[in-house]
Structure formats: C-alpha cells, structure tokens
Amino acid sequence: MESHVDGPESRGTPAGCLAGRSVAVVHEWFGATGGSENVFRQIAAQVPHAERFVLWKDRDVDEPGLRESWLARTPLRRTKAAALPLMPLVWRTLSRERFDVVVSSSHAFAHTVRLGPPDETRYLSYVHSPARYVWSPSFDGRGAHPLLVPPRKALQSLDVRLSRHVRGYAANSREVQARIRRYWRRDAEVINPPVDVDFFAAAPESDRNQSRDYLLGVGRWIPYKNFDLIIAIADVVGLPLVIAGSGPQERQLRRAAERASVPVTFEVQPDRARLRRLYWGARALLFPVHEDFGIIPVEAQACGTPVVGLRRGGLLETVVDGETGFLVDSLDPRDFGPLVRRLPELTAERTTAWAGRFSTREFSTRITAWLEAGARG
Incomplete structure (x- = not known):
C-alpha cells in the first residue's frame, strides 16, 4: 500500500555519460511494491546496461535480472533484524x-x-533514510530496546566509517537530507521519489463524479500510522470513514471501529483502480503520520483530494498548507475537526496541479542530471 509501480512508459532518457562505462545499481532487500523498490527500478531505467544487485528478493517477487547476494542462500533472508549486523560485511x-x-x-x-x-570507482547513493532502527529508534521500535543501545552505537560507527568513499548523496526529502547532515555529516541533494500521478489523475468519469461524502485513511495497519487516531478524528467530525490497506492491527482497528459513532468501512488490499476510486470519492485523506516523504498523500492530491495531516516530515513538502490541505501540530483528534470543516475553501484543480511536480517524469529528469553530474564529478 505504500507505493505503486509505474510501467515502462515512465522511463526517461538514459544518463548519456554512463553509456560507455560499467555500472552497478544496488538495493537492500527487494519486496513487491515498496516505494524504495520503485526508486531502484527508476534509477536502473536510466542506466539500462547496469548490473542490478540486491541482498535478496522476496519469494513471491517476479523481478527478472536481479542478482542476489550470498545472504539470499541463508535462513537470515527471512529475518531482517537478525541479518542487519551482517549487512555491512x-x-x-x-x-x-x-x-x-x-x-x-x-x-x-x-x-x-x-x-x-x-x-x-565513483560511488553515488540515493538515500530513503539512514537506517531508522539504527539512527532513529524513536521512529522504529526495532532498535529502541535498552539492551540494543551498545550494538546500535557500534553499527552507527560502522555505518559512518564504511561510507566515506561515497562521492555524492541524494535524499528523498528535506527530512532525510537533515538526517544525513546530522548523522553522517554529509550534504545531499533533495530529489523526491517518483509518484505515478498521471494514473491517479486520469480517472474515468464514473470515479470523478462521486459525491465525496467520506473521509479516507490509506496505508499499512501498523502502530505508527495512527489509524486509531484516524478513527477518532472521523468520530469527532461526524463523517463516515473508509480505511484502505492491510496489516497486523486489523483486529484492533475493527474493534475501535465498532465503538465509533460513524460508519467505518474497511477495504482490504484494494488494487490500484479501486484505490484510485476511493481517493476520488473522499472528501479528504486523513494522514496524521510523521513520514520521511509519503507517497500516499501525493496520490490523493493527484485525484484532487486534499490532505489533513501533521505538520511534520514529508508533509511539509508534499502539502501546501491552506491550499492543497491543512496541517496541524497536534495528535488530539479534536484539533482536526476545524480543519475538516474548512475543506470547502480548497479547490480540486489547485490540488491536482500541485501533485504534478512529484511525477515520474520529474524524477527521471532530476535523477538523470544527478547521475551525470556525480559520474563526472
């Protein structure tokens, strides 16, 4: 639910200065539909002759041409946390x-x-985030246990020491750019990840002509995504809610929905066409989440659907407060009510136009320029 893969038509002009040079493009573990995997695909599309390496790919992934590391032949591929200390090696x-x-x-x-x-060899790196469970345990509980403080400190030192050879960094957001500067003491150029805004904007008339009579939450049903807060916000403002996605909190969220005074509908793993229809039918996307970037809010805005969320992280880049949505410095559901009531002030045309700057075409242009500049160095 975090990202949707673009087709071959999204490929831009290959980075010309790399045509006669041997190139490798590498990625961490490779899942099915994650935003980082889509970035990897789009980078590789600019260098079609490059070799593509990953630690391993998930068993159900049909992605030809990936070369897996020796870690893929071990049981550790099933447990990212256990494999983490070995990854630098x-x-x-x-x-x-x-x-x-x-x-x-x-x-x-x-x-x-x-x-x-x-x-x-010239090394360039596009960074989705310095490892959150190593550097930012407040974001990722996998590294937060007190017993993990010593190994986390050791991995931080190793991370800095083993990356000194990188000649150029790109960050997926200003949030991540700041972390790179704070943790690694390195500069990075911000290149936002690609979003298939054309697909979401180009909905059929039957999708466009909906009544927009509900609020929408989209994403993985896990604690930090705050879906319990989304249910509480809908309850406060008295509007029906649709929750789209899947995840381990499903049972807990369904119990919370039963206690709500408004109808709450669950859409489990909707496909792209169904998700697009849900975006177009929503009065607003509720997104009270601190994300590094956040592709889902851009998809919603491509459908003319404003975003109501936190004034933190990626939303500071993807939402124009007061024009394509509203942002608030609060996790109190009562503070979201006045913003939802102000939604008629916004226009779908302005919201859709803003989303266009995060298109795959824009990413292709910027990543190609970054690759060529870095390769020349």
Whole structure:
C-alpha cells in the first residue's frame, strides 16, 4: 500500500555519460511494491546496461535480472533484524567484479557497498533514510530496546566509517537530507521519489463524479500510522470513514471501529483502480503520520483530494498548507475537526496541479542530471 509501480512508459532518457562505462545499481532487500523498490527500478531505467544487485528478493517477487547476494542462500533472508549486523560485511563481499560507477538505493547499509577501489570507482547513493532502527529508534521500535543501545552505537560507527568513499548523496526529502547532515555529516541533494500521478489523475468519469461524502485513511495497519487516531478524528467530525490497506492491527482497528459513532468501512488490499476510486470519492485523506516523504498523500492530491495531516516530515513538502490541505501540530483528534470543516475553501484543480511536480517524469529528469553530474564529478 505504500507505493505503486509505474510501467515502462515512465522511463526517461538514459544518463548519456554512463553509456560507455560499467555500472552497478544496488538495493537492500527487494519486496513487491515498496516505494524504495520503485526508486531502484527508476534509477536502473536510466542506466539500462547496469548490473542490478540486491541482498535478496522476496519469494513471491517476479523481478527478472536481479542478482542476489550470498545472504539470499541463508535462513537470515527471512529475518531482517537478525541479518542487519551482517549487512555491512555482505556489501563488502558482494562480488569480485569491479565497476566504474556504483549507484546505491539505500535505507540500511547499501550505501557502504564496495565494488571497486574508491580511486577508480565513483560511488553515488540515493538515500530513503539512514537506517531508522539504527539512527532513529524513536521512529522504529526495532532498535529502541535498552539492551540494543551498545550494538546500535557500534553499527552507527560502522555505518559512518564504511561510507566515506561515497562521492555524492541524494535524499528523498528535506527530512532525510537533515538526517544525513546530522548523522553522517554529509550534504545531499533533495530529489523526491517518483509518484505515478498521471494514473491517479486520469480517472474515468464514473470515479470523478462521486459525491465525496467520506473521509479516507490509506496505508499499512501498523502502530505508527495512527489509524486509531484516524478513527477518532472521523468520530469527532461526524463523517463516515473508509480505511484502505492491510496489516497486523486489523483486529484492533475493527474493534475501535465498532465503538465509533460513524460508519467505518474497511477495504482490504484494494488494487490500484479501486484505490484510485476511493481517493476520488473522499472528501479528504486523513494522514496524521510523521513520514520521511509519503507517497500516499501525493496520490490523493493527484485525484484532487486534499490532505489533513501533521505538520511534520514529508508533509511539509508534499502539502501546501491552506491550499492543497491543512496541517496541524497536534495528535488530539479534536484539533482536526476545524480543519475538516474548512475543506470547502480548497479547490480540486489547485490540488491536482500541485501533485504534478512529484511525477515520474520529474524524477527521471532530476535523477538523470544527478547521475551525470556525480559520474563526472
């Protein structure tokens, strides 16, 4: 539910200065439909001749041409937390091949990869976030236990030391750019990830002509996504709610929905067409979440649907407060009510137009320029 994969038509002009050079594009573990995987695909599309490496790919993923690490042949592929301490070693023993340019798509340790000596190989890294469970345990509970403080400190030191050879960083948001500066003491260019805004904007008339009579929540049903708060907000404002997605909190959220005074409907794992229809039928997307970037709010705005969410993280970039949505510094559901009542002040045309700046075409243009500048260095 975090992202939707674009088709081959989204590919831009390949990075010309890399045409005659050996290139590797690497990524962490490879799942089915994550936003980071889509970024990896789009980067690789700019360098069609590149070799593509991943730690492992999920069993149900049909993605040809991926070269998996030796970690994929071990039971550790089933447990990311257990595999984490080994990842820096894996990236240093990935292959004996040497490349002229290596581009990493990193949210853990992929940016530490070595496929050639730094004086001969140019290393570039697109960062979704410094590993949150290592650097930001308040965001990711997997690293928050007190007993994990010593190993977390050791991994932080290792992360900095093993990434000194990276010549250029790109960050997926200003939020992540700030973390790179704070944790690694490095600068990064902000290049927002690609969103298939054309698909969501180009809905059939039957989708466009809905009455927009409910509020919408979309995403994984996990604690930090605050779906319990979304239910409480709908209850406060007295509007029906649709919750789309899936996740381990489903039973808990259904119990909360039963206690609400408004109708709450669950849409489990809707496909892209169904999700688009849900966006177009919603009065607003409720998104009280602190995300690094957040693709779902952009998809909603591409459908002319405003966003009501937190004044934090990626929403500071993806939502224009007072024009394409409303942002609030609060997790109290009562503070969202006045903003929902102000929704008639906003226009769908302005909201859709704003979403266009996060298109796949825009990403292709910017990532190609970044690759060419970094490769020339």
